[in-house]
Amino acid sequence: MKRIAICPGSFDPITNGHLDIIERAAPIFDEIIVAVLNNSSKQPLFSVKERMELISEVTEHLPHIKVDSFDGLLVDYAAEVGANAIVRGLRAVSDFEYEMQVASINKKMNDQIETLFMMTNNQYSFLSSSIVKEAAKYGASVAGLVPPVVEEALRHKYSKGELK
């Protein structure tokens, strides 16, 4: 059986913290699907298409990575694409509380799909897409927090006056 894992998230935009999790998960599975949640209740800075393009660019060096998007229930999407695992990153105790709830309900809905947690790399434990956007919005450098292509995309967005 092919071992397929999903790394789900908003990725608005992808950070070095996300990339670190994807890079570490990649050798454990035959295929990783990085799946962008198309969440209509959040007002994103980057469109789903833009987010997917950035993810594809920064994961180009990794084999067996697919980039996709989904809406609705993650377990339904996982079953649809034949995935047997969901990989989530944990930054802090605060992540754990929420993630445990989600993993438990997902397990109840589909017990064929395991949720696996990976501890953040210490250097990225404070890093989130929101923090990066906040910094970039006010012109602070986000070098080292996101890949260079994402840095450039953020500069471009905010130079157009998009203050999301």
Ligand SMILES: Nc1ncnc2c1ncn2[C@@H]1O[C@H](COP(=O)(O)OP(=O)(O)OP(=O)(O)O)[C@@H](O)[C@H]1O
């Ligand atoms: N710095 C990080 N280290 C480890 N895992 C991370 C890091 N940032 C995000 N993740 C994980 O990546 C997955 C997708 O998260 P998500 O897209 O919500 O990112 P986020 O940075 O938390 O964005 P936002 O600030 O919009 O909430 C989640 O499993 C999340 O825990």
Ligand SMILES: [Mg+2]
């Ligand atoms: Mg978050």
